[in-house]
Amino acid sequence: MNTSVTDMLEVYFIAGTQDTDDLPVVLEQALEAGITCFQFREKGEGSLEGQPLKLEEMARRCQALCRRFAVPFIINDNIDLAMKLQADGVHVGQDDLSILEVRKKVGPQMIVGLSTNTLEQYEKALTATGVDYVGIGPAFQPRSKKDHEKVMGLDTIKEAMNKGKAIPSVAIGGINETNAASVWETGVDGLAVVSAVSQSENIKESVSHLKKASDFHK
Ligand SMILES: Cc1ncc(COP(=O)(O)OP(=O)(O)O)c(N)n1
Numbered sequence: 001m002n003t004s005v006t007d008m009l010e011v012y013f014i015a016g017t018q019d020t021d022d023l024p025v026v027l028e029q030a031l032e033a034g035i036t037c038f039q040f041r042e043k044g045e046g047s048l049e050g051q052p053l054k055l056e057e058m059a060r061r062c063q064a065l066c067r068r069f070a071v072p073f074i075i076n077d078n079i080d081l082a083m084k085l086q087a088d089g090v091h092v093g094q095d096d097l098s099i100l101e102v103r104k105k106v107g108p109q110m111i112v113g114l115s116t117n118t119l120e121q122y123e124k125a126l127t128a129t130g131v132d133y134v135g136i137g138p139a140f141q142p143r144s145k146k147d148h149e150k151v152m153g154l155d156t157i158k159e160a161m162n163k164g165k166a167i168p169s170v171a172i173g174g175i176n177e178t179n180a181a182s183v184w185e186t187g188v189d190g191l192a193v194v195s196a197v198s199q200s201e202n203i204k205e206s207v208s209h210l211k212k213a214s215d216f217h218k
């Protein structure tokens with residue numbers, strides 16, 4: 001991958017089979033529309049959790065699509081699968097394996113992302129060794145996650161950005177084409193979305209509206 005981590009965060013699509021009836025079709029449309037990163041996240045009701053062979057097969061299909069478009073392929077939570085598939089990166093949260101353990105397992109090359117859900121967690125991540133980018137949120141009420149943390153809101157995200165930007169950041173939670181401009185105003189490097197793309201009736205239009213320089217925000 002030749003893109004920088006900051007560039008890859010611009011429109012960061014996250015999905016698993018629980019989010020759509022046909023993940024490969026939706027992912028291909030999203031890639032054609034210009035997403036800059038994809039995270040494979042099989043989690044919760046309707047996902048392939050507990051079916052490792054099917055899950056791996058789906059991950060490989062998604063990875064092949066991402067490769068065709070030269071878009072980074074990140075795996076959520078499952079470090080062993082990320083290593084087996086030589087994914088471009090892994091994403092972990094505060095309750096997952098520690099960054100130290102993750103980095104020990106995946107080595108120095110793989111992209112490692114860490115979720116932060118409070119100002120304190122964000123500030124701590126800024127000085128952490130081995131973190132390539134942070135997810136920050138929820139920006140708004142998430143649509144695709146039931147057990148989410150307390151909504152952080154845009155004011156706190158802006159406050160976090162003002163504390164420092166030593167590590168690239170991507171906002172997450174309830175982001176859509178209508179509120180995207182307000183999220184960009186906080187100073188984050190990208191927008192991570194599930195439903196804004198997976199549930200979109202026009203993926204091409206939705207992705208273009210999420211982009212930083214979209215005319216839609218003006
Ligand atoms: C880009 C990005 N940001 C945050 C998350 C959430 O991660 P986590 O808190 O570990 O929750 P799960 O996604 O594992 O349910 C993410 N996946 N991606």
Ligand SMILES: Cc1nc(C(=O)O)sc1CCOP(=O)(O)O
Pocket residue numbers: 014115117135136137138139141142143144145148149172173174175192193194195196
């Ligand atoms: C996977 C995930 N993590 C979140 C966090 O706040 O850490 S919110 C979220 C789901 C975001 O879904 P949607 O874009 O449909 O609101």
Ligand SMILES: [Mg+2]
Pocket residue numbers: 076077091092093096
């Ligand atoms: Mg996690």
